[in-house]
Amino acid sequence: MHGEHDAMNNGDDRVRSIIEGIQRVASGDFSSPITVTGEEDDLDAIATGINMLTEEIAHRDKESNEKQEAILNILEDVNEAKEELEKATVALTESEEKYRDLVENINDVFYATDENGTITYISPIVSHIMDYHPEDIIGRPFMEFIHEDDLERIMEAFTDIVAGNLHPSEYRVMKKDGGYQWVRTSSRPIKDENGKLLGLRGVLSDIQEKKEREERLEKALTDLEKSNKELEQFAYVASHDLQEPLRMVSSYLQLLNRRYGENLDDTAKEFIDFAVDGSTRMSGLIQDLLKFSRVGTKGKPFEPTEMKEVVDTALKNLEIAIQDHEATVSVDEMPVASVDAGQMVQLFQNLIGNAMKFNRPGMAPEVKVGLGGSDTEWEFTIADNGIGIPEDQLERVFVIFQRLHPREEYDGTGIGLAVCKRIVERHGGRIWVESAEGEGSTFHFTIPKRRDE
Template sequence: MLVRDLYGTIVYWNRGAETLYGWPKAQALGKVSHQLLAAEYPIPLADIEATVLDTGYWEGDVVCVTRSGARLFVESRWTLTRTARGMPEGFLEVHRDSTQRREAERLLQARNEALARSNHELEQFAYLASHDLQEPLRMVSNYTQLLARRYHDQLDADAHEFIEFAVDGARRMQALINDLLQYARVDRRGREFRPVSTEAVVADALSNLAGAIAETEASLVVDPLPSITADRAQLVQVFQNLIGNAIKFHRPGEPPVVRVSAQREPAAWRFAVADNGIGIEPRFFERIFQMFQRLHARGDYPGTGIGLALCKKIVERHGGQMRVESAPDRGATFSFTIPDVIPPV
């Protein structure tokens, strides 16, 4: 802490100031404070003084130089001092060293920027790699099937089985590439957020799942749903993936029952997709939202292991969060929030 008169001359210099700046009291008194400390103010010094004279107070970040030449970031708070008769006499300044905090904030910002660049580059790589892989994969699949048709009578049973393995592998790779492209496009090709009816969104998702619903004889219950602001196409993807999973992971011999509902929360809507399926052990709750994570053999339940990661990324793009509640053989409820005000992306 220091006190200076209206002309800038230091008239008080406590031990904290000595420790912070390295100047002994005897050498600091009588000096002009902004010259002694080589102070850099966010606005002209005259404007700060005028503010304090007018309002009695000012605070801001100032850069000061210590006796050893080190630059410090300082949180500075000024108050006006007065004489016994109430006349302005000088300025009391309380300085707090914020150099370490500022450096930590700078490092955190730099790391966040580096992480954002890395994520962007990774998404770009996934998009380009997936896009460029499609054509050669189609050629492998097409020519393998052509080989099977043209030389059908000349191939034995083992050869036909090998060709079927190759074609099945190409199909699974194509599905994986398509899911990767969808994942990479969440940010790259996301549309503007607009008012949408979630009842219409769910209707579209159910239409896309009509085949699976009929095949499994699934029962669907859709509660009244609100209108929200969102990317309509991406919201269809979320509901389609969640309802599709609810249908896929049903208990053997028991038709799936799926309920879609919405609940009002402070400043957001929470949507839920609940089922009567095989359920999930709590220890897998985090894992299932990661890329390529599968809890079951591909032969038992088909899929690429990207669907829930895609849902989570879409929900987070909307500023929401996703969670699951479940237990083995007791079904699962996947829910997510969409805030009323979506943060800028």
Template sequence: MGISREALDAIIEDLGLNSVELQKRKDYLDLGEADGLRLRALLAPADQLKDGYVERFYKLLDRFDECRTVLDRAVRPRDQLQGLHGGQLSAMLSGRYDFDYAQERLRIGLAHQQVGLKPEWYVGAYRVLLEELLPVARRVCGGDEENFSATMLSLFKVCLLDIELVISAYFQADQERLRFFAKAFESDLEAVLITDLAGTVIHASHLTWNISGYAPEVLMGRDINQLISDRNEEDLYQRWGREAEDNAWRGDVWHRHADGHDYLSRMSFAPVRNKSGKITHYVVEYSDVTDAWESEQALKARTEELARSNQELEQFAYVASHDLQEPLRMVASYTQLLARRYKGQLDKDADEFIGYAVDGATRMQGLINDLLKLSRVGTRGKPFAPTDCNRVLDAALANLSVAVQESWAALTRDTLPEVTGDETQLIQLFQNLIGNAIKFRTPGEPPAIHIGAHRIEGAWEFQVRDNGIGISPEYFERVFVIFQRLHSKAEYPGTGIGLALCKKIVERHGGRIWVGSRSGEGTTFFFTIHDKENGNHGH
């Protein structure tokens, strides 16, 4: 029947069946040696009718859909199965109803449970067996009615023994299956409830106690609304009643603990249907997610506060730098006028002081202009659109043409991809990085700069590599901080905002920027831009 020895041994152990227990069953039926003798007398004539019996038996099987389905799915060919059933007929009439016989009957019951044949089918199958053996018994007993009655009683006893053994194995296997599901049910990571359609709890797992504070036996027979907080906007079962017809439901529901406090639960329910498709019960699972929800709310509030703070800072930077432009322009204009008109007419100190004022005003104008650019990255950027980075690089190099020519820079480039972004800001990004490579070149050596890109998961990674003076690793993070300088203004002029601006542009495009370098060995700046196929949207 395809049943393993281990599975059969487990059933025998669960039933507590041994030779002593088997004898008790036979004693209850008063099945003894005399019965065996009477049935053995039927063996030879019944054996001659075996083929006809098996044929009629299989006609009976084919009448029922479940039996026919089992036969169609059977691993063994039909002729082998017919041989097994013919052998069972011989076994019943053998007169040897020992432990081996009982094990074979248990094997049949286990096989029926595994393939889905119901016990009532097995009981009904004895009709064909008795129809076959009654005429045989009458012929063997001749006209001896007393012997015929005794033979039929012996046959009924064996049939009852068979049925009891087969059905015991069947239901023991069913119970083992239920125990397995119950164990899985109780070891679930969530609390589990089973309710009827009115919401009455008919079963609660042990985790319900841990989460709700109510012991499972306390909840049995109570309305599930005892667990639900009145903070919810809608009655839970009204919602389930509407949505259960189509599928399961999952959502967050406020619960009320046994001690009175409310907690948020991640809850799901699924309808249980009978064979006709009618909903009969609900299976409910839930877990306490209050801590996660509170953390999420705190993070959300902090994110909103940071967003407001950033917006206010950007607005302040823009307003402050914009409002400073006019008075600074006036200071710069008049200091430059003083320098032109009175240079050489006053003493040496006066010329020096005027020079300081002009230089300071000019640097202040540059600083304010860079601050304006930085503050406008997030607020004044253009909507994202498909952008050819080859065109972007061409525009950046055109803006840097004088610096490239004066430094004798040698530039090489890969074919660059198309991305989704703000073209103006990407031009500024390339221009700043290439301008840095030109500015921080090794003295006496023309810059060699390469611009490349390759695809990584979900993004394009760009590189701007040079042969300049390099950066020590301890300064890798510092270079992207606003106003941070690694060199004096006399060595390398600038405001210290260029790389901070690059970082802000890259982050607006959903990427990141970093640097790889060693002092004196050149520098490579890397940055990523989301691949346009991933649907990146500017922020």
């Protein structure tokens, strides 16, 4: 009986334990299975069944959790990807805006033709250049719009481009109003994999202003050439026609003196001398003017030249003057420069000649030919120990026919340094002088270096 009673009480406890176990599972706690008594009765069977279910549920719960986690991970990845995508979208939008800006602000016209040269595409901006809208142009042959004077040249250029020699072409296209407009095109042939021509693609730009500038420049150049020719003609006239009457004046005065000198008194002879001297000087001036004008009109192209040889030639030409003045001339190392050699000889000859000529009485001239400069230019110097030049006269010495000294002291027409200046300027350089009165002068001139020097 006791046993039965016990069994009864025992039975209630077990039922409670089972209920508690179910409640634990229901609350998500799968860690404590229901105690199985081992009595192999219905309650034990129920407890064992519930425990098995609990295990199954725990297993599924774990799997579910794992899956959820995986899903969360994926979601996270997706979010990250989404953020990146957003960023990329922003960047794309920005670059698209930039691109649109570029295309909208660019004045170049994009175009395409088929293999026959018929226009298949042209950007709307074409209306700014040709007044035509794309629909007026598409479907028409490109050649139809080219100025007839340019047509042959452009046909040749297109053949060249199709052959693969890419180069821009400049020509006139007809605008809607029938006027013409200078454009430049850069085209590229489009071919299929067999090399068959499909058409051309390219960019067309407005070069009207550039062309007008070029034309103005060309006209200025032509005018300049014309005026140079006129100057040369003038120089020829000066050398010939102006000399003739002068020669007559001076020659016949001399002849007069020769034949009738006996009948003339000293004053008359003196007058004749002045007249002859005057015409001789005038003849000299005319010759010098000729030399001056020929610097520009008779110049030779610049070529790489050994400046040492130039200076040597100048010194050789001055040999007698160097001996007469008992001068010493020293020459630094000289470079190779791109010059008109003949004019350079004249330049050095004039400057070295001057350096000796304006010497201090009783003092043998010492002339130093030196070299300096920078990355972009050579600087030549000709220094002397002569009388020097007053500071307020430094600029004046380069002006044509300006003389600083009375003829009796230092002879000359005042052309030498003006010719020097013209020669240096023709070479794109500068010339100037530094001087201390009574101590000497140093003439400087520069010659630009060429890229290959």
